[in-house]
Amino acid sequence: GQNIDQPTEMTATEGAIVQINCTYQTSGFNGLFWYQQHAGEAPTFLSYNVLDGLEEKGRFSSFLSRSKGYSYLLLKELQMKDSASYLCAVKNTGGFKTIFGAGTRLFVKA
Amino acid sequence: SAVISQKPSRDICQRGTSLTIQCQVDSQVTMMFWYRQQPGQSLTLIATANQGSEATYESGFVIDKFPISRPNLTFSTLTVSNMSPEDSSIYLCSVEDRAEAFFGQGTRLTVV
Numbered sequence: 001g002q003n004i005d006q007p008t009e010m011t012a013t014e015g016a017i018v019q020i021n022c023t024y025q026t027s028g029f030n031g032l033f034w035y036q037q038h039a040g041e042a043p044t045f046l047s048y049n050v051l052d053g054l055e056e057k058g059r060f061s062s063f064l065s066r067s068k069g070y071s072y073l074l075l076k077e078l079q080m081k082d083s084a085s086y087l088c089a090v091k092n093t094g095g096f097k098t099i100f101g102a103g104t105r106l107f108v109k110a
Numbered sequence: 111s112a113v114i115s116q117k118p119s120r121d122i123c124q125r126g127t128s129l130t131i132q133c134q135v136d137s138q139v140t141m142m143f144w145y146r147q148q149p150g151q152s153l154t155l156i157a158t159a160n161q162g163s164e165a166t167y168e169s170g171f172v173i174d175k176f177p178i179s180r181p182n183l184t185f186s187t188l189t190v191s192n193m194s195p196e197d198s199s200i201y202l203c204s205v206e207d208r209a210e211a212f213f214g215q216g217t218r219l220t221v222v
Contacts, residue, residue, distance in 0.1 A: 031209055042202060042213035043153070050209075087152055091209070096141065098211060100153040 002026045004101035006088050011107045012078055020073045020086050020104045028093030034062050034073045035087040037103065043087055046073070075106075083108045112137055112207045116214025123193055123221050130189045131217045133203035138183035143204040144176070147216075153202065159186045193221045 004024045012018040024032070031050040035043035049055055049064035049071060061074040075082055085103040092099065113136040123129050133142065141160055145153040156176055157165040165178040179187045190197050198221045203214045 033209075033211070035211075040218075042216050043211075045210045045212070048209055089211075096206075097155060097158070098143075098206075099155075102152045 002092070002099055004088055004090060004099060006086075006101045006104045008102070009105045009107070011109060012075075014078055014080060014108055014110050016078050017074065017076050018078060018106065020075075020088075020106070022071045022073070022088035022101060024069050024071070024088070024090045024101075026090045026092050026099060029066060030091040030093045030096075032062075032064055032071050033087075033089040033091070033098065034060075034071075035089060035100075037085045037087060039084075046086075078108050080108050080110070082106060111210075112139065112205050112212040114203060114205060114212055114214040116203055116217060118217055119215055120218040121220070123219065125194050125221055127193055128189055128191045129193065129219060130187050131201055131203070132187050133185070133214050135184045135205055137207075139205040139207070140183070141206070142180065142186045143206075143211075144178065144186075144188045145202045145204060147200040147202060149199075156188070156201075190219065193219075195221045197221050 006022045034046040036046050037043040047062035054063045059076045064071045085105050087103045088101040089098050115134045144156040147153050155168050156171045157167045159165045159178045159180040161180045161183050177189045201217045204211050
């Protein structure tokens with residue numbers, strides 16, 4: 001079967017660092033994505049990992065370990081506008097489909 | 111990057127009727143994807159639409175309920191047929207460019 005697990009909700013303080021974890025079991029692997037989705041809006045792309053290691057892009061970093069089926073999204077210097085859902089998604093090698101996790105709702109408090 | 115124009119942005123429909131959602135992309139793409147996102151949940155793939163062939167539907171979704179057209183490489187429609195309140199959801203179209211997915215603005219459908 002195919003499964004992507006991530007925490008349902010997290011709360012963090014403005015200015016802090018938060019790590020959102022994602023574990024996956026999929027039929028084949030062709031890359032892992034993180035998307036941000038504000039309430040009532042479409043998802044927007046944050047990061048893409050296909051090789052093991054850390055990808056850094058400004059305040060956002062994403063890590064991948066293919067052998068462990070594990071990824072995390074790291075958000076630094078949190079801002080109130082970072083309050084959103086963060087979706088972990090995996091592209092399989094079969095039909096080029098992207099499978100989405102249920103998302104982690106992040107609440108940033110002052 | 112790809113820019114997708116999706117419409118309508120929202121609609122309230124009577125049960126038993128049908129609604130057609132349109133997506134226009136500003137570039138030619140091979141595959142377009144249609145997703146459903148129910149309140150508080152993540153995206154569920156309905157089908158993959160290729161130009162010139164029938165759409166490929168995911169488990170739990172059938173062509174009679176969700177017919178899809180893909181007349182060319184920049185346009186697709188999804189129809190939600192014979193609607194019931196359980197079809198109330200957000201419907202999103204998506205394309206991929208260099209492994210990154212781009213989404214339309216979404217159609218918020220309420221069936222009453």
